[in-house]
Amino acid sequence: MSFPSRQPDEAHGEAASPAAPGATNVRLVQQLRPALLSVLALSLVTGGLFPLVLFAIGVFLFPYQAGGSLTLLRGTVVGSRLIGQDFTGPEWFQPRPSAAGNGYDGTASGATNLAPDNPRLKEGAAGFAGIRSLAAQYRRRNGLAADTPIPIDAVTRSGSGLDPDISPANAFLQVTRVAKVRKLEEGAVRRLVARHVVQPQLGFLGAPRVSVLELNLALVRLQQQAAPASRAAR
């Protein structure tokens, strides 16, 4: 591949101009050294230097986030603010069903990947609860009638299997159960949920949501406040 060589381009910044940019032409075989060295050198810049600079600034500015937004209670890590975890006891607000590992496995994110017309999705299979039985279970647990409408996020598995949030409607439907089991005033628990509803970011981004872990942590605090009070009343 050889073209007659031309005068070096004098008006380098003006290639859009009508003037023909003449240039020294190069052969491909001469480009072996740039090819080899660019792979190595630019990999070092982007895979070595860039992450180092990012670490230096990122960890300095945002140490909590960089560490995984871990939530501590009395010095123990109880989870990450961002990562969903399983709560099955009736005294807790419960998250969505999960397809990550055996449920909320933080090392195996994933979804069911079941198509809408796959019978397993609705009817389930051996060792796998379908949406029909998840809905029945949700109604049974929360004492709801068979035709009470329930929010769909309560019976569907998320994309990551680690969804930390539930919809506000889902949280409010669990209030009666949680208050009853914990012997708390229902109105107080309802107000707690209302305080934990996160509105769409900047007013228009995403959907309203409630973080299950933060709500349950607040529940623990509410109970601690309520317990001394009730003892004093006795």
Added chain:
Amino acid sequence: MSWLEYTVFIATVLALAYPLGTYLAQVCERRRTFLDPLLRPVESALYRLLGVRDDQEMSAVTYAGCFLSFGSGCAVLLFLMLILQHALPGGPPDAYLTTPMTVDLAANTAVSFTTTTTWQAYAGESTLRYLSQVAGLVAQNFLAGAGGLAVGFGFIRGFARQSSATIGNFWVDLVRSLLWVLLPLGLIGSLALVWQGVPLNLSPYTLAHTLEGRRQVIAQGPVAALEFIKNLGTNGGGFFNANGAHPYANPTPLTNFIGMLAICALPAALMITLGQLTQRLRAGWLLLSVMVVLFVGGLAVCDRAERAPPPRLGDLHLVGGNMEGKEVRFGIGESTLTTVVTSNTSTGSYNAQHDSYQPLGVLVPLTFLLLGEVVFGGLGTGVYSIVMMALVAAFLGALMIGRTPEYLGKKVTATETRWISLYVLSAPMVVLVLTAVAVLTHAGRAAASLNTGPRGFTEILFAYASCMANNGLALSGLDANNVFYNTTTIIAMLAGRYGLAVLALVAAGLFAGQRRVLPSSGTLPIDTPTFGLLLLGTILLTAAVSFLPALAMGPIVEFLAR
């Protein structure tokens, strides 16, 4: 509510197009920018180190050859790193790395990440060392993105110049794309993600003791180093298996919005760059308008399909749209926006699992993949995706009215038409032949066993369409980590990256050699709504002729049978 978000998104992309497009033109043409005092010395030092003569220019063929050799070198380096990763120090602990890094998986991943496809047949948290993710994948996210942008610059010069034997210097374009565009924007964007909660650490996986007294192990890592550049470089492969659905990768609606902007802003701005450098700015805006029309159309269909209560669950008294495989924080709106953005831009960074989408919800991303990334498209590569279709439209339009076909002041003669035809025929040939092979072989069919019937077929078609478009989105019900899919998808990824780029660059070289034709009364105007409609029709008809039978066997029949 979501239409407000959609509108703000499109408005932001369009508002950024002019300033960013002007900046990219400055980078392309080596004009002064505000970053020059900082970056010029680094640039010259790199040229000296690499042995690049930045005053030398290349013919289109040499340029394409350099692009190819750079990509192959990167693939070999990444392959070696992956295959030897067990010897690399650092986390995560071996006990969690349960997926073996086989030769076929390493080869697939190496090709995938060096072609901006980032098709992932593995789950990050159970396969890769932190060092492989950072030194291997983060690096290739930058380099493949910069390589694409360089090719975009080279292609644009084919139309911006006249009577020129050369279209620029690949190494100069590569280095400038990295220094002036991807590295600075990448640093700012990655920091924004850390601020919003994306982890950046090298810790072993965290053991948490939950309030209920259980144990939960949480995967960690230098997540933020990858999660922004994967979008900015239009690559898309995530740190974790669930990619953008994972709350560590994409913790808030804002991080999702930033990610979507990072994907679309530069490819959209390149239309303005093209318009400026060819001195036909209105033609650039017209291309952008056609893209927005297609984008909004897809968004409307996908949003409607997913927002409706799932028809098959009608008797269960559920409230809300299809939330299977979707995250509460994104809801239906940000999930479908992300579907449409990612399926269009060679960036498979999904935030919801498309295999659980309704039939029409799958039809939209599949169609966009098959259209060949004409809406915004991959970084740099998107320029030729749309311009090649515009050339076909100009050719058809000129034939209809009996004039000489011209586009951006260049004549489309028989010589150029040959390369353009080859380009247009490449995707149908590769995608349909590979799909047919998969459907006809046991290994191909066996992988689609989770969802059978039309959805099983759609999964296979989607896989090859995604790899040919260098996109990386998947219907993940397909079990893709096996020798059959690891090797056949490599063919599609290589054809989609290098096959198309070489054809486009050769065509650009031919156009560069032409003199620019001045518009006359015999010229079909290329910046009018009429031409926009013609281009829209050409894009849709070309795809329909090639792919309608295949689509009918997949999502369309699934929709009709529901």
